[in-house]
Amino acid sequence: MTADLRRRIFHVEKQLEAQQAELRLLKAQLTTQTKMIAFPVLALPPEIVSEIFLYSFEPGPFLALDSKAAPMMLLYVCKTWNRIALGTPALWSNVLCRLASGEKALRALAVLAERSGSTPLSVCIVSDAENPVRYDIHTFSVLFCQHSHRIRSLDMRVSSADLRVIDSYKPQLPALRELGSYAAEHTSRISMFRDAPNLSVVRFDHRHLDHIPFRWHNITALHAATSGLNMLLHAWQKMPNLAVCSYEPEKEDMTEEDIERGNAPVVVHKTIRALHAADFLCYDEPTTLLYYCRLPALETLVLNNVLDLDIVPFLDDSAPPLRRLILSAKKSRVICIPKVTQTLALMPHLTELDLSLCERDTYREFCAEFSRSPSVLPKLERLSLLSARYDRERSEGDELECLEHGALLELMIEAVSSRQATAPAKWKYQIRTLHIKMVEQVDVVYVSKASAIRCDDMSKDGVDLQLGPAADIIIFPHHDNL
DSSP, X not given: OHHHHHHHHHHHHHHHHHHHHHHHHHHHHHHHHHHHHHOGGGGSOHHHHHHXXXXXXXXXXOBOTTOOSXXXXXXXXXXXXXXXXXXXXXXXXXXXXXXXXXXXXXXXXXXXXXXXXXXXXXXEEEOOSSSOOOOOHHHHHHHHHHHGGXXXXXXXXXXXXXXXXXXXXXXXXXXXXXXXXXXXXOOOOOOTTTTOTTOOEEEEESOOGGGSOOOGGGOOEEEEEEEOHXXXXXXXXHOTTOOEEEEEEOTTOOOHHHHHTTOSOOEEOSSOOEEEESSOBOTTSTTSGGGGEEOTTOOEEEEEEESBOOOHHHHHXXXXXXXEEEEEEOTTBOBBOTTHHHHHHTOTTOOEEEEETBOHHHHHXXXXXXXXXXXXXXXXXXXXXXXXXXXXEEETTEEEOOOOHHHHHHHHHHHHHTOBOOTTOSSSBSOOEEEEEESSXXXXXXXXXXXXXXXXXXXXXXXXXXXXXXXXXXXXXXXXXX
């Protein structure tokens, strides 16, 4: 009898253990499902979460190991995210090395290079010239050379002395495509980039490129920040296949005496297709870039901080197939285009035009010319404008009037609606996008009944109309015209 009781107790204990195990499993499932309801991302497969991480942080910041920004903080959210993040090599491919941090810079490069697996690296090296701290640049250079074959993008924000030391170790850069060089000016010749066969994008600041030889014929994009005009034109002559260039002139770059001495000859570059020039100001000034270049292949021209714009001589001499012209005015000023008719006539291939903050007469002449003949800007499809409620100055004490927003809308709507698309187009109107925004916030715009009808007709034709900063802007017709 005792044996029978023991046997029954054994079976009950087994059943109890099984039920307790099932209870633990059910509780775990309940916890998981509750978390998934509150945090749906937890229900996704790790591969999808990894892709979300990459999409969220593309192209991603340069990382130091002590960074408190994402994606570094993903490691501290939960064990699952920690595991997924560490298993996503591309998250760790952007490395920040602050040389003044000493051992931390070495560890950052070593750890992140390991985490990123075989993913190409983007490396930013920074040294503090104003507050120098003792660090072993030679040890760093050795470690840098161990991983240099994987570097695709390199930013060198280092002192001239540090750059010379790194260069002396002859790092190999077969995968390098983008280079940013922001060291102080010096006369030492740097040779580490001469044998970078894939280098095609160069960014520099206050640097004479003669001291950093490249395979010049490979360079297709040049971004020159706060650089001299002579330096830029000299660089163009060395880069026969350059396609994209952005340029921010150095303050007080050239004087009229420099021009008279012939220090900046006219340069004809036959492959540049896109040019972005900051601080353009007035064309008539002899220190502006377009005064000294001819670009017969130019398709995109972006000019910032414009005051007066007379690009007729440039367009006439270059005869470029210009397709995009983007203008932005200097802060608190407006743009004056004295030769609107001639300018438009020289841009027959233009498909996109942005006339931000032009003065009243410029807008009026543009609308009159555009409405006059279908031969004026026959391919224009996208038109953007920016207007201001208050009058602004072109220069000190020289006030130019801006069109009131409603009046500008009336002009542009009438001009755009007057241009019919040519056969075999599937739509009625030539312009497919019309954006007119204001510097100041506007919620309600009053226009004539005729303009309101035109807007409705253009919308039905599929024209993308944005007539203010708010997407739900309301257009009311004038009561007098109802």
